Amino acid sequence: MLKNYFKIAIAVLRRRKFFTFISLFGISFTLTILMVLTAFMDNIISPAYPDMKRDRSLYIKRLELRNEKEGWVNTSSSSFYFLTHYAGRIKRAEKMAIASDGTSANAYVNNKKIVIQLKYTNADFWEVADYDFPEGKPFNKQQIAQSERVAVICQSTKIDYFGDEPNVVGKYIEADNIKYRVIGVVKDVSITSDPYYANMFVPYTLSKSDYKSTGHRGDYSAVVLAKSTDDVEKIQKEYAQITSKIPTGDKGMDKLYSYADTYFRSIVRNMYGGGSNSGFSKFLLMIGGAIFLFMLLPTINLVNINITRIMERSSEIGVRKAFGASSKTLVYQFIIENIILTILGGLLGVIFSIGALHLINESGVVVGLHLTLNFTILFYGLLTCLLFGLISGVYPAWRMSKLNVVKALKAQ
Structure with missing residues (x-):
């Protein structure tokens, strides 16, 4: 039939x-x-390069301060202090990668302007993410502590700045009139891979903003890596308990919201959420x-x-x-x-x-x-x-x- x-x-x-x-x-x-x-x-x-551990990663991207009575809302990224002082208390976390929001830096080669997307990171950033290094290696805790002007650049930036140079480790790249010594080159990352996308990575101790500021709001986000997938939900509950006890730090605000979300949930919350509403519906x-x-x-x-x-x-x-x-x-x-x-x-x-x-x-x-x-x-x-x-x-x-x-x- x-x-x-x-x-x-x-x-x-x-x-x-x-x-x-x-x-x-x-x-x-x-x-x-x-x-x-x-x-x-x-x-x-x-999961995609270099975010290959996404199944056991939680993303802290958004900090929201609210005045529930008046309806005032301040939304931003978190400060470096907020992430290390509060998210750093999570006992079940294996590592926590911290990176700044991308900022544009200008470099010039043969009178040609190159716009570089720059990020400031901590040392754990390189252990949470699985970057492919065709050349060199990432900077470490000692170099960060000593505020060494070292940088990891992506392959496209290497080509734009150094041309056909086969190996650029040890050479210097100048961005915004500051010279950095290249210690590593990574394979390019898609712009859709937040928070790991950038053209150039440098130690957070070189940031122009005061990373020691004790305020809540800032320019940083974090990726909390759980020891296993079974710990993901437990970390979310643990972080919720931590944030429920954090004072707003602002006289005009009476409620603080910060979540450790899975990757997809973090995107949805940033786009459609607000306060306790995840925005998923x-x-x-x-x-x-x-x-x-x-x-x-x-x-x-x-x-x-x-x-x-x-x-x-x-x-x-x-x-x-x-x-x-x-x-x-x-x-x-x-x-x-x-x-x-x-x-x-x-x-x-x-x-x-x-x-x-x-x-x-x-x-x-x-x-x-x-x-x-x-x-x-x-x-x-x-x-x-x-x-x-x-x-x-x-x-x-x-x-x-x-x-x-x-x-x-x-x-x-």
């Missing part, structure tokens, strides 16, 4: 090539965009609404095309009904035909997605970004095709089942 449905579906698709082209284009184009966006989201959420609502609206237009178009096809096939449907074909059989046939159409469009969408991802990766628009289609993305893509086929086929199939036999035969 399915074999016959498949043959009929192919014959119908070949009969009206223009409608088939419009349908396949709409399906494949929609799926291509969805798969590219999914690949991008997967690249952000899934709002995120799901916005994503669901965006997907629904994005899918609505091509679905409506496909439904209209399918209804047109049914009207053209009214005589065929009338003959089949006259010879005893039930409405249920005809509905099944049309839905299967529509699913076959959407799967064909889905296969084209996969091919287009591979090409689009290749172009994005090769373009170098985002340094260090490498998007791929994995089995998870392919699974969701095929699932989308099936849902697309069902949703866009149900109403036209119902219209077909209600078609009057006499009127259909007269249309012949």
